[in-house]
Each structure stands twice: as structure tokens, then as C-alpha cells.
Amino acid sequence: MTSKFKLFGAFGVAAILAACGATPGERAATGALAGAATAQVVGENAVNGALIGGAIGGIAPCVTNPNANGCY
Template sequence: MTILPRLAAALVLTAAVAACGQTPGERAVSGGLLGAGTGAAVGSLSGNAGTGALIGGGAGAVGGAVTAPRRY
């Protein structure tokens, strides 16, 4: 399996559950965890799971902290 289908699947999964929470802190934590997991998965394909987890976790935490909760 090539990297593109795996990357697409990881991005779809992350977008589906991205930054769950009501407060900025909750969204930062959930976004960081989701980003770290996705980053580790994608990074492992290139042999750098740790670096991928750090980058993904940082990006996910920032993204979760600066977004507003969904209003119904």
C-alpha cells in the first residue's frame, strides 16, 4: 500500500473527531492527542514516528486551542 491512501485515511479520521471539547483547553488536549497519533502514523511510514508525533501533536494542540466549539 502506498503512502497516499494511508495519509488520506489518517486525515479523514482526524477530521471526523477533530478537537472534541467545549473549552479551549479541552480542545487543545484532544487536538494534540489526535495530531500526535496521526503524526506518528504518518511519520512511521518515513521512519520518523517520533518527529511526526511531535509535529502533529503541536499542530493539533494549536488548532484545537484556537477553534471555537461547534454551536448547534
């Protein structure tokens, strides 16, 4: 049960941090850091977490708001 709380907490922090950044590159870097941290908290591979978090951080804001800064 404790790991579920850690997981939800880590995902919450990752979601908040992934919105930071003015460009897709900045958002991808923030997402990668948050993904790696989340992976470490839940006992998974940090590299995989960074890759997934970076991809999500880089493109998610452009998917939800195509007019966001840096989205084409």
C-alpha cells in the same frame, strides 16, 4: 499510494476528533492526540504533530464560530 490513503484516513479521523470537547483546552488536547497519531501514521515526528494538532484543535473552532463555547 498506500501512504496517501493512510494520510487521508488519519486526517479524517483527526478532523472528526478535533471537534470534540466543550472548551478550547479540551479541543486542544484532542487535537494534540490526533496530531501525534497522524504524525506517527505518516512517519513524522509525533511531538511536532502534537504541537500542530493542539494549536489547530484549540483555535480552529473559535475561528470558524466565534460564538462557540469558550471562545471570546
